[in-house]
Amino acid sequence: MRVCLVNPPRSLKANKKLIDVIPVLPLGLAYLASVLLRDGYDVSVIDAQMDGKDQQVLNGDLLTLGLSWNGIKDKIEGCKPDIVGVTCLFSSRFPNALHVAKLVKEIDPEIPVVLGGIQPTVQTKEVLANSEVDFAVLGEGEQTMLDLMNGKSHRVIDGFGYKEDGQIHINPKTKFIEDLDSLLSLLDICSHAISPLKSHVCMEDLVCTMFIGTV
Ligand code: B12
Numbered sequence: 001m002r003v004c005l006v007n008p009p010r011s012l013k014a015n016k017k018l019i020d021v022i023p024v025l026p027l028g029l030a031y032l033a034s035v036l037l038r039d040g041y042d043v044s045v046i047d048a049q050m051d052g053k054d055q056q057v058l059n060g061d062l063l064t065l066g067l068s069w070n071g072i073k074d075k076i077e078g079c080k081p082d083i084v085g086v087t088c089l090f091s092s093r094f095p096n097a098l099h100v101a102k103l104v105k106e107i108d109p110e111i112p113v114v115l116g117g118i119q120p121t122v123q124t125k126e127v128l129a130n131s132e133v134d135f136a137v138l139g140e141g142e143q144t145m146l147d148l149m150n151g152k153s154h155r156v157i158d159g160f161g162y163k164e165d166g167q168i169h170i171n172p173k174t175k176f177i178e179d180l181d182s183l184l185s186l187l188d189i190c191s192h193a194i195s196p197l198k199s200h201v202c203m204e205d206l207v208c209t210m211f212i213g214t215v
Helices: 027-038 068-080 090-109 118-122 122-128 142-149 184-193 197-201 206-212
Strands: 002-007 010-013 044-048 056-059 064-065 083-087 113-116 136-137 162-163 167-171
Touching: 002 027, 002 068, 010 118, 027 044, 027 083, 027 142, 044 068, 044 206, 068 090, 083 090, 083 142, 090 113, 090 118, 113 142, 118 122, 118 136, 122 136, 122 162, 122 167, 136 142, 142 162
Parallel strands: 002 044, 002 083, 083 113, 113 136
Antiparallel strands: 010 064, 056 064, 136 162, 162 167
């Protein structure tokens, strides 16, 4: 099964200082990719911020940084995904995450879209109210995503929002990964050919050092 994970482009007020526009490693997607790879899934990561770090589109006073929407759509199409996961670390990034979900449905309305990150965690119902979003993951997503991929019944997936018979259902988050060392480190990601994450790692030693403690 092919999984495509997407870090959407960022939009911000055009007058922000340079420090605010540096793309940051999508650490959540890196962890997800590592566990999915470990379990034998075919994983692609589209990091629209890093892949399009020199691309900017000004719309009014809103500056969008990263790959263009058409560029993202082409890349998703190229992955031929069975499922697309989109990260939304900040609520302010939800419009762009939703835009990615819309692109997926334009490619093929049958491709399921799952959103993870802070926005689907705290506003699960509101996120799922959008027809383009099929699933929402609450909190840490490694086991939840694996459960979804492995075909576990939606009703018993912990920390998971889904739709059934036109109704939104939310299973609260009750289980957490106890042995964090069981997760592969970002260094393991480096050894895989997930190029956007790899280039982040190479370019952002500082960030890696902050999160991982070593590079
Ligand atoms: C590190 C961090 C930062 C870093 C950058 C993080 C980054 N990578 O971009 C810095 C210091 C730059 C930062 C800045 C800010 N931050 Co901050 N930050 C955090 C913090 C402490 C950890 C985030 C993190 O890296 N977690 C580790 C990774 C591994 O987890 P993750 O990305 O969440 O991913 C996991 C799950 O969410 C899920 N998941 C994520 N994506 C997906 C996708 C799919 C498909 C699935 C299935 C699952 C999934 O699975 C992942 C693995 O378990 C969080 C608090 C928290 N505990 O989450 C606040 C937090 C995200 N920050 C917050 C805020 C408000 C800010 C600022 C706006 C603060 C400010 N006033 O300036 C700025 C804005 C930055 C910007 N320019 O946009 C808020 C966001 C609230 C909101 N509703 O938007 C948070 C939640 C803190 C809080 N409780 O208020 N931040």
